[in-house]
Amino acid sequence: MNQLSSEEKMTTQDINTEKEASHISRRSFLGMLGKGAACAGAAVGAGGALASAGGGAANALGGVGPTYQQEPEQYAEARKNPPKIPGYNWTEHKWAFGVDSNRCIGCLRCVEACKMENSVQMDRNHTRTWVERYVYLEGSDHAHVDSIHDLKNVMPGSKETRFVFDNRYKNAKVTKAFFVPKLCNQCEKPSCVQVCPTGATYKTPDGPVLIDTKYCIGCQYCVQACPYGARSLNHVRGTAEKCNWCYHRITKGLNPACVEVCPTGTRIFGDRMDPESPISQFLRNNRVNVLKPDMGNMPNVFYAGIDKEVI
Amino acid sequence: MHKHIVNLLILISVIVVVAASARYLARQDTFFQYGHYRGASVAQIAEKLPKHQGSATCEQCHKEIYGEWVSGIHRKATKDNAIRGVVIKSGPGCEVCHTPAGNHPSKEAMPLSTEDQVTTLTHKWENHPINAADRNLMRDPQDMRILCTNCHEKIPGRPLRGKVAGEGVPVQAVTDVVGIHGVPQVVIEGHGGDELCTTCHNPHSPRIVFASVPRPPSDPKTGKLAAVSAPKPGDANAGKAVAANCAACHGANGMSVNPEWPNLAGQHTGYLVASLEAFKSGARKNDMMSPMAANLSEADMRNVAAYFAAASCKSSDSDKAKADLGKTRAQAAGCAACHSSGGLNKAGIAGVSGSQAWPNLAGQSAQYLTVALKAFKDGSRNHAVMSSVAKTLGDADIENLSAFYAGASCK
Structure with a gap:
């Protein structure tokens, strides 16, 4: 774009140069500036492409190569001396998450369970996982979307600790409606990790993107970088907050809390390296997609049964 | 060299030394171990104790x-x-x-x-x-109606299994369609009114199984189950002496002398005891029954209930045309869900309640049933489910229903 705009300037100036010869130097200067900017842009772009090619892509199923922004020698160290978690080796798993939106009944048990399990602030503005409701009214071609962030969906008298979807469309003519649970996508190429200035958030070889709360300075750059709005600031701790698939549970052989309480089997979790795990079966038996694939983040949360308006 | 340049160089070198020492001394050993992060943090995150135990x-x-x-x-x-x-x-x-x-x-x-x-x-x-020490873990479910409606209130977008209960008719059982994911749903106003779900449903196994005794009554405000001691079976022989006081109105064998008073013969013990307790506590009022019940002990109530429950019941004759109309209405109004031994879905004995908590209607006179339904309708007698059901019935409906249940076999 820089090059184009400077060329336009040159053509308009060509008309004027017939009168003033002294402007030739300015014209060539602008031309050089345009070329220089174009080259710089290309260099930055190429550098970015090279950087992102450095990790993640080769590691779709884990145990194959370095994760995002991990040097080969660091990956070798991760295999040789894995973190001391009893009975768990992080290079032997590749976790993934499935959401079967057809089943979701919007009971919000997952949201409350997550808040309890992970000591997330109880009010409606702080969530690691949440559920969105998409409602198409008769004669309207766009969806009305709401979630627990809407005050109406807070259970009356609960001081914003308990949530229930308000029956606001009771008397409306609804042509289509469904619920979509959302959570951190634990991307293969996480934007949040790329922008973190202190190394407080990182991609693990087994899948989840974790937050080291001791190193997090609460700058919220990651909150802005995430294309999915999955991150928020925990105003009690002053650190970033997001879903980590209950890393403390999955490393003990348990399901994440939201999967544990989901009464309908909407949320599916498992190890992609085990072909018989729930998630492997889910991916085999359903046609799934991910949110915002064009962002290039390569999410690890797979959705079945969502509409085109869900992003 | 000029002094100010020397000063500047000294300052720069101090900064370099401080930065370099900070880089090597203040850094965590595990930083850069696995990547641009503290390697030790992985195990620290994994250390946290799970709160959901399964x-x-x-x-x-x-x-x-x-x-x-x-x-x-x-x-x-x-x-x-x-x-x-x-x-x-x-x-x-x-x-x-x-x-x-x-x-x-x-x-x-x-x-x-x-x-x-x-x-x-x-x-x-x-x-x-x-x-916190008084943490929110393992809360007693406070209001069970809110808990149930979290999943079972009918709202757009919630995948449905079976029919919606309470839409159009007061009480309607939900048929289960196997193989379609979704939940059974209710329209609250038409289903249970102000009553807690747990009055009829056991939250741990909510499908109403008519062979089982429902859970003890719960406090409508807190939702906590009312404390009840294990019911001891009454002694019918001991109850005979108490029943002598009842005989003047309800007959020595439980068949009342006035058709506007209920027959007690063959009635469920659980319902008889609950009724006597309600009269004694004042929850239910009747000029004749309240003073009678006030003098009875718990043991007396159980015994007299056992005596009348064991007595032989007798169905009365009723108008056949009205009874046929009543049979159709009973199905539509959902009476059978509670007052038929098989519930709504399975054919059972009409008028014989499957649960101890609900009265048998078979064996009552049509006049008494009419009086009772009208009392529910005008509000002089109150029950969360029955009051809302009775309000949907017209005078002709009440007569037909009474005729149907009065003529039903009580055996």
Whole structure:
């Protein structure tokens, strides 16, 4: 774009140069500036492409190569001396998450369970996982979307600790409606990790993107970088907050809390390296997609049964 | 060299030395171990103790309730696994309603995780409610109607299984369609009115099974189950002496002398005791019955109930045309859900309630049934379910229904 705009300037100036010869130097200067900017842009772009090619892509199923922004020698160290978690080796798993939106009944048990399990602030503005409701009214071609962030969906008298979807469309003519649970996508190429200035958030070889709360300075750059709005600031701790698939549970052989309480089997979790795990079966038996694939983040949360308006 | 240049160089070298030493001394050993992060943090994050313990943990102490849940519909709710080819946990477990167990039954607060210990200069330490000593773990379900409607209130977008209960008609059972994921749903106003769901449904196994005794009554405000001692069976012989006081109106064998008074012969003991208790406590008022019940002890009530329950009942003759109309209305009004031994879905004996808590209607006179329904309708007698049902009935409906149940066989 820089090059184009400077060329336009040159053509308009060509008309004027017939009168003033002294402007030739300015014209060539602008031309050089345009070329220089174009080259710089290309260099930055190429550098970015090279950087992102450095990790993640080769590691779709884990145990194959370095994760995002991990040097080969660091990956070798991760295999040789894995973190001391009893009975768990992080290079032997590749976790993934499935959401079967057809089943979701919007009971919000997952949201409350997550808040309890992970000591997330109880009010409606702080969530690691949440559920969105998409409602198409008769004669309207766009969806009305709401979630627990809407005050109406807070259970009356609960001081914003308990949530229930308000029956606001009771008397409306609804042509289509469904619920979509959302959570951190634990991307293969996480934007949040790329922008973190202190190394407080990182991609693990087994899948989840974790937050080291001791190193997090609460700058919220990651909150802005995430294309999915999955991150928020925990105003009690002053650190970033997001879903980590209950890393403390999955490393003990348990399901994440939201999967544990989901009464309908909407949320599916498992190890992609085990072909018989729930998630492997889910991916085999359903046609799934991910949110915002064009962002290039390569999410690890797979959705079945969502509409085109869900992003 | 000029002095100010020397000063500048000294300053720069001091900065370099400080930065270099900070780089090597203040850095965590594990930083850069696996990447641009603190390697030790992975194990610290994984260290946190899980708060959701799973339903199997509850079984260790609460065997009886766990058994109810395992055999009930809540456990089987999502057993359509084979169709979707996905292995999933079945139905809502204990912690879905009771909130996570944490370190229950310990009264101590759970230890803080590394994450929870983080404080910053700008953010002062506050206890998350779950970590406080009076933590929110393992709450008693406070209002069970809110808990149930979280999943079972009919709202647009909620996948449905079977029919919607309470839409158009007061009470209507939900038929179960196997293989379609979704939940049975109710329109609250038309289904139970102000009554708590747990009056009729056992939350651990909510499908109404008419062979089982429903759970004890619960306090409508707190939702807590009312304390009841294990019901001891009454002694019919001892009850005969008490029944002598009743004989003047209800007859020595439980057949009343006035058709506007209820027959007691063959009635469920549970219902008779509950009625006497209601008269004694004042929850139900009747000029004749209230003073009679006030003098009875609990044992007297059980005994006299056992005496009349054992007495032989007799159905009365009724207008056949009205009874036929009443039969149709009974199905539509949902009477059969409680007052038929088979419930709505299975053909059972009409007028013989499957549960001890609900009265048998067969064996009553048509006049008494009419009086009772009209009392519910005009509000002089109150019951959450019956009052809302009776308000949907016209005078002709009441007469037809009474004729139908009065003529039904009570055996």
